[in-house]
Amino acid sequence: MPCLFTSRLVNGATGDPGLYCEMTGQRRGLLFDLGDVTALMPRELLRVSHAFVSHTHMDHFAGFDHLLRVVLGRQPRLVLMGGPGFVDRLGHKLAAYTWNLVHNYEVALDIEAHEFRPEGRRRRALFSSRDRFERTQDEEADWDGDLLHDEDQFRVRGRFVDHGIPVLAFALEEKARVAVNMARLQAAGFTTGAWLRELKSAVLAGAPGATPIEVRWTDRGGEHVRRRTVDELRPLVLDERPGRCIGYVTDLCGSEADARVLAELLRGVDQLHIECVFLDADRAHAERKHHLTARRAGEIARLVGARELVPFHFSPRYEGRSEALRDEAMRVWRAD
Ligand SMILES: [Zn+2]
Ligand SMILES: [Zn+2]
Structure with a gap:
């Protein structure tokens, strides 16, 4: 039986982080993070129905413009989800362009933005090309638990980890x-x-x-x-x-509190994509930057019981030494 989703890192283990998950035989895809997405083919970007943004550091959000450029005038709807401040930030991005002609487009584009906050609130707003991407239907509600999106065949959960700012870690759960x-x-x-x-x-x-x-x-x-x-x-x-679970975890310090959050979100995850930014030898540097070392990533993968580990978000300082990062994470994850 084929898996519901096939997944691949947009830029491999180096370059801007991002995960593209395509639904088998359904011409539909999900994106986790919106950094540089030019490595995806336009036909893949046109399939993206939902994009989940862990946080709005540039390497995770700068590619929104490219995605918009590709889908504008061709797709009717795009749903974007992110953490605290996401609706305002998306509004600012859209406000940076001039939109005096888009309301005439034959295919109007509705961008539905969802924002989730650690204190248990959610916000939803609509930016439509019909209204020159002005913000409308802005509403807030309570948000209980960790469900971000739910439909017949899968759901996406998100919980916050600590990167100096709250960052969303994601679980894409295929249903049975x-x-x-x-x-x-x-x-x-x-x-x-x-x-x-x-x-x-x-x-x-x-x-x-x-x-x-x-x-x-x-x-x-x-x-x-x-x-x-x-x-x-x-x-x-x-x-x-039973459905598979795919995890996407990036940009976190990996404290004990983070480890507990991830153990709840991703217990027994089938395929865990987790950042391995620095080597353990550069741990002090990793702490300053609120990032994981490969060793800590391996420990977390082991703690949650990941069945497959996919390390990524390697720092450019290890160019030509990617194997060292990968080995460090894998050794700790597999340790008996
Ligand atoms: Zn990053
Ligand atoms: Zn970051």
Whole structure:
């Protein structure tokens, strides 16, 4: 069964941090961080429905302009999420340009901005090309827990770690995945059809077991229609697997408090992308910059029980010595 998302670091382990996650076969992608994203092809940027920004240091946010340039006039909607001050910062970025012509564009662009704050508040605002990207529908509400975004097939959670400023660490959680078992389907006498899609989305959406599905199939005897419930069909024709979790953690000092937060957010994470900015030998420097050493990243990966570790955000000072960073993180993560 293919994974729901395939993920890749936008600029590899060096260069501006960023993770592109594409939904298999769905022409849709998510971005974590918006630094230099020119390494992504325009068709990939056009697929981005949601971008999650850990914090607004330039190497994580300067690429918003490029993304906007590509999608403007071509895509109707873009959702952006970030931490404290995010709505204002996005407003400032948009206010830097002249927009006297955009309200005439055939495809109007709505940018929906969501801001989350450690004190348990959230803010949402709309910037539309129809209104020359003036801020509208600005509203605040309480924010309980760590859910940033939720839909049928996946959710994204975020929690704050400490980088001198609050920074969002992310967990992209695929919901349980299902696939049709063709052998069992045939053995039950059914043929494929739209009902299978309906059954799969009902299961993924957590619909009640009694939800009716109209099973239609055709054989030599003609067309048949039978009403069955989700609970009856599920064990008969579906293979189910728990969803994978992908973690994206960058720009943090890695204090004990950070480690506790990440253990809650990412316990048992399948694939952990975590910054490894400095070597342990340069620990004093890492502390001044509120960044992780590769060793600390390895410790955190081990603590949360990561199954796969993907180190990134290497400092340019180690150019040509990337392996040293990678080895340091991997050694600690795998230590028995
Ligand atoms: Zn950074
Ligand atoms: Zn930073």
